[in-house]
Amino acid sequence: MKRQKILIIDDEADVREMLAEIVSERYQAILAHDGFEGILLAKEKKPQTILLDISMPHVNGIEVCKAIRSDEKTKSILIIMLTALNDTEQRIQAFAAGADDYIAKPVHPEELLARIDSKLRRFKENANSTTDTTIKFSLKNSDFLDYERHRLNLKSGPVHLGAIEFRILTALLNKKGQVVKRNELLEHAWEKDSSSRALDPHINSLRKKLMPGPLQLKTVYGVGYSIIQTQDES
Numbered sequence: 001m002k003r004q005k006i007l008i009i010d011d012e013a014d015v016r017e018m019l020a021e022i023v024s025e026r027y028q029a030i031l032a033h034d035g036f037e038g039i040l041l042a043k044e045k046k047p048q049t050i051l052l053d054i055s056m057p058h059v060n061g062i063e064v065c066k067a068i069r070s071d072e073k074t075k076s077i078l079i080i081m082l083t084a085l086n087d088t089e090q091r092i093q094a095f096a097a098g099a100d101d102y103i104a105k106p107v108h109p110e111e112l113l114a115r116i117d118s119k120l121r122r123f124k125e126n127a128n129s130t131t132d133t134t135i136k137f138s139l140k141n142s143d144f145l146d147y148e149r150h151r152l153n154l155k156s157g158p159v160h161l162g163a164i165e166f167r168i169l170t171a172l173l174n175k176k177g178q179v180v181k182r183n184e185l186l187e188h189a190w191e192k193d194s195s196s197r198a199l200d201p202h203i204n205s206l207r208k209k210l211m212p213g214p215l216q217l218k219t220v221y222g223v224g225y226s227i228i229q230t231q232d233e234s
Contacts, residue, residue, distance in 0.1 A: 004120065009038030010063060010082070011056045015105075019051055019082075021043075021108045023116070035059035039067050042074045049116055054083040054090065062097045069098035069162050076163060078119050078148050081105065095198035098162050101190065109224045116219035147171060154213055164189050166208045167197075172217070172227040181224040 004064060006023045007011055009032045010016045030045050032038035035056055048215035050068065060137035068074045079101075081094040086104035102114055132226050144153050150166040152159040161169065172180055186199055186200040203225065207217040216230050 004049070005030055005045055006051060006116070007032060007045060007047040008036065008039055009056075010051075010053040012053075015053070016176045019107070019112075020179070022107070022112055023051075027116075029085060035061070035064040038064055039074075040129045042077060043066050043071065046073070047077060048120060049080065051079040051112075052079055052081050054081055054094065055085070062093055062171065065094065065097040065099055070147075075160075076148070077117075080115065080119070080161075082183070094199045095164070095190065096201040098164060100163060123221050130165065145173070152210075152215075156213060159209050159213070161209065162202070165209070168202055168206055169227070172225060175226070176204065177226055177228055179220045179224050179226045 002004060004027050006027045007030045008023070009068050010019065011034050012034070014032050016033070020031060023029050023233055026111055027049070030041055030047060032041050034050065038050070038052070041047075052061045052064055061083075065079055066082065068077060068079065068193065070211075071137045077097050081099045082105055083102075084105045085092060091102050100119055103112060103115065119201045145151075145166075146158075147166075149158075150163055167189045168185055173219050182199060189199070189202070203217065203219075210217055214229055216228050217226055219225050220226060223229075
């Protein structure tokens with residue numbers, strides 16, 4: 001059975017080798033010594049997961065994450081950020097850039113593997129939730145979600161979403177117009193170890209991307225968010 005690939009981007013050779021040794025139990029490790037090489041290898045090797053150090057010279061992990069998320073070829077790759085600083089503000093920046101998870105160094109091998117396994121399992125469950133790569137939602141039009149490309153396909157054209165924006169949207173659509181609490185969205189998008197403030201930039205970005213289409217993201221102050229249909233595209 002072909003093993004899934006994990007790209008490790010870290011400027012410290014000993015850290016790269018240590019991480020490679022951990023993940024090689026279950027995955028094929030690919031190593032990059034800086035952010036520039038990491039971006040190139042992400043496009044070339046198409047890994048399922050990236051372990052990305054934040055504090056690197058020349059181009060840091062936040063910038064690398066943004067570059068990967070902005071490229072159609074790499075935007076859906078699972079990204080786990082690593083840093084020696086367990087700082088709340090830095091975690092918020094990482095999640096705002098599009099990170100799927102965040103782990104403080106030193107890394108515990110079993111925890112790292114458990115997080116990778118959990119994230120990949122969830123991604124696979126979403127991708128396999130239908131025999132097609134798309135899943136229709138219960139509205140009166142023919143719009144649908146494309147899990148493979150992380151986009152919302154409307155009659156007016158595709159709306160491309162970041163990985164976290166896509167997970168937020170699916171959580172809202174699954175409730176069919178009901179209000180979803182902030183903590184539910186955080187749990188759906190990141191599972192754990194995420195600050196409530198990390199949600200805000202993704203909500204704002206998703207709201208802008210949906211306008212002026214048939215769907216609107218509504219804020220219910222002090223409670224959460226909902227998706228409503230404002231027009232019929234038929």
